[in-house]
Amino acid sequence: MRNQDRYLKKILGTYAVAPAGEANMQKTISAGEQLLMQNPPQELRWYRRIVNQFRYISPLLWLSQLLAVGLCMLLIHRMGNDADMTAVLSAISFIVALLGVIGFPEVCKSFSCQMWELEQSCKYNLRQITAIRLSIIGTIDLIVLLTITLFTSLQTKLPAWEMALYLFVPFNLACIVSFFAASLARNRNSALPLFPAGFGFAFLMLLCINRFSLYQSISIPVWLILCFGTFVILIWKTAQFIKGMDEGGLTVCN
Amino acid sequence: MQLTLDRLTKQYGDKTALDRIDAVFRPGIYGLLGANGAGKTTLMRLVCDILKPTSGEVAFNGTNIRDLGERYRSVIGYLPQDFGYYPNFTAMNFLLYMASLKGLNAGYAKKKSLELLETFGLFAVKDKKIKTFSGGMKRRLGIAQTLLNNPQILILDEPTAGLDPKERVKFRSLLRSFAEDKIVILSTHIVTDVEYIADEILVIKGGTLLKKGAESTILQEIAGKVWECRAAGQEAERLETRFAVCSRKRENGEAVLRIVSDEKPCAAAVSAAPCLEDLYLYYFQREV
Numbered sequence: 116m117r118n119q120d121r122y123l124k125k126i127l128g129t130y131a132v133a134p135a136g137e138a139n140m141q142k143t144i145s146a147g148e149q150l151l152m153q154n155p156p157q158e159l160r161w162y163r164r165i166v167n168q169f170r171y172i173s174p175l176l177w178l179s180q181l182l183a184v185g186l187c188m189l190l191i192h193r194m195g196n197d198a199d200m201t202a203v204l205s206a207i208s209f210i211v212a213l214l215g216v217i218g219f220p221e222v223c224k225s226f227s228c229q230m231w232e233l234e235q236s237c238k239y240n241l242r243q244i245t246a247i248r249l250s251i252i253g254t255i256d257l258i259v260l261l262t263i264t265l266f267t268s269l270q271t272k273l274p275a276w277e278m279a280l281y282l283f284v285p286f287n288l289a290c291i292v293s294f295f296a297a298s299l300a301r302n303r304n305s306a307l308p309l310f311p312a313g314f315g316f317a318f319l320m321l322l323c324i325n326r327f328s329l330y331q332s333i334s335i336p337v338w339l340i341l342c343f344g345t346f347v348i349l350i351w352k353t354a355q356f357i358k359g360m361d362e363g364g365l366t367v368c369n
Numbered sequence: 370m371q372l373t374l375d376r377l378t379k380q381y382g383d384k385t386a387l388d389r390i391d392a393v394f395r396p397g398i399y400g401l402l403g404a405n406g407a408g409k410t411t412l413m414r415l416v417c418d419i420l421k422p423t424s425g426e427v428a429f430n431g432t433n434i435r436d437l438g439e440r441y442r443s444v445i446g447y448l449p450q451d452f453g454y455y456p457n458f459t460a461m462n463f464l465l466y467m468a469s470l471k472g473l474n475a476g477y478a479k480k481k482s483l484e485l486l487e488t489f490g491l492f493a494v495k496d497k498k499i500k501t502f503s504g505g506m507k508r509r510l511g512i513a514q515t516l517l518n519n520p521q522i523l524i525l526d527e528p529t530a531g532l533d534p535k536e537r538v539k540f541r542s543l544l545r546s547f548a549e550d551k552i553v554i555l556s557t558h559i560v561t562d563v564e565y566i567a568d569e570i571l572v573i574k575g576g577t578l579l580k581k582g583a584e585s586t587i588l589q590e591i592a593g594k595v596w597e598c599r600a601a602g603q604e605a606e607r608l609e610t611r612f613a614v615c616s617r618k619r620e621n622g623e624a625v626l627r628i629v630s631d632e633k634p635c636a637a638a639v640s641a642a643p644c645l646e647d648l649y650l651y652y653f654q655r656e657v
Contacts, residue, residue: 159474232451233514235417236417237471
């Protein structure tokens with residue numbers, strides 16, 4: 116291709132062209148502009164599509180994430196002041212579980228705002244949009260979760276991988292519950308079931324950790340199995356959710 | 370350019386929404402006529418690649434649109450019946466968002482959005498939130514977004530719903546100017562819109578395509594079946610209960626009825642030239 120360019124430039128260089136008049140140049144430019152307006156190029160690179168979706172995610176979501184991180188940091192700080200470690204850890208787990216829930220209304224907003232049909236008819240359709248939204252929100256959640264894990268581990272002197280087990284399990288479970296609620300929300304064109312389901316689950320988690328001292332009563336291998344199992348289910352639910360976007364219209368029409 | 374529907378069928382469980390529809394669309398304006406639940410919206414969703422057909426196919430220039438995927442969706446513009454929007458978006462933001470989903474670069478999107486806002490009389494409110502718009506303004510914004518990518522195929526589901534008569538006239542002339550060399554498929558309950566702008570009309574009933582053709586051709590079907598008659602009091606009421614009455618007005622103390630019927634409704638009835646409303650009533654009188 117480069118050789119061809121060089122060859123063409125060489126050939127073209129041998130031609131002498133009389134300089135065009137200003138009027139002619141303007142005419143050519145406006146004709147070109149008109150042609151471009153009639154046949155707009157329709158191709159955006161992946162990073163541009165991600166940036167576009169990022170711009171349209173509600174700032175409220177980022178604010179609530181920030182709030183969650185702030186609360187966790189406050190709790191981690193309190194751990195050093197002879198506070199009950201199990202109670203603080205369960206509170207952090209509760210906040211982490213909520214982190215998994217708060218992104219879902221944003222993921223489902225195409226349905227709750229009746230935009231799914233319009234988005235599905237676009238070049239980058241609902242499936243791609245949802246996949247991008249999930250990737251953005253998921254990546255931010257992961258960074259937040261890893262940060263919280265690291266700080267908690269430093270404060271509790273527990274290995275980071277063990278702390279990750281304690282935090283990822285409630286997060287994954289909350290996401291799985293939210294995916295089920297999201298399917299319900301999609302069918303009803305409403306994000307209403309999301310919050311009661313997610314919050315309810317996270318609260319139940321908080322109660323169970325405290326009531327049954329889950330950190331002590333469940334052994335590390337079981338936490339490992341739980342973490343792995345929930346990851347597998349979460350990945351499966353995510354894939355199902357994105358795949359289901361092609362049938363998004365169907366579920367609403369039925 | 371050609372869009373072909375080949376034995377297109379769509380079922381939702383046991384219910385058949387569309388049953389083996391065959392049609393060929395070439396550049397021009399096509400109007401879909403049918404009562405609620407006739408299958409118009411399902412047909413449009415299938416043509417827009419929003420739904421998968423149960424059987425049959427939609428082909429664009431000979432290739433199944435499911436195989437074309439993105440390449441097909443980049444040449445269409447669609448206005449759904451239930452036009453949704455993100456309530457916190459401004460009109461300008463909404464168009465820029467839609468442009469990004471259509472794969473248009475930011476520079477072009479901005480220029481085109483401003484141009485369309487101007488065309489549809491929304492320039493002054495471009496920075497206002499959509500949730501503050503009237504129904505007509507939302508509809509105009511919906512139509513504007515269909516034109517962002519200069520589509521070759523334009524599919525409009527009830528585009529004139531919510532528009533006032535002046536806006537409808539403007540929309541019709543705009544569509545006419547735009548439709549050159551393009552396939553435009555529109556459905557509407559406002560029969561006069563179809564009458565004024567459609568080159569061909571498709572009549573859909575119970576998921577099947579009853580008729581397809583130019584207005585004059587399909588009106589042949591009811592030639593000699595449209596009647597006008599004058600009747601007074603009880604006689605007028607009797608006619609109204611027995612026949613499909615298109616219109617009723619009062620003149621000199623008598624009712625002047627326009628009736629669509631295979632048989633002459635009364636001795637005084639005279640045959641009248643059929644129009645599209647008569648045809649609609651003829652096919653859908655049970656559903657009206």
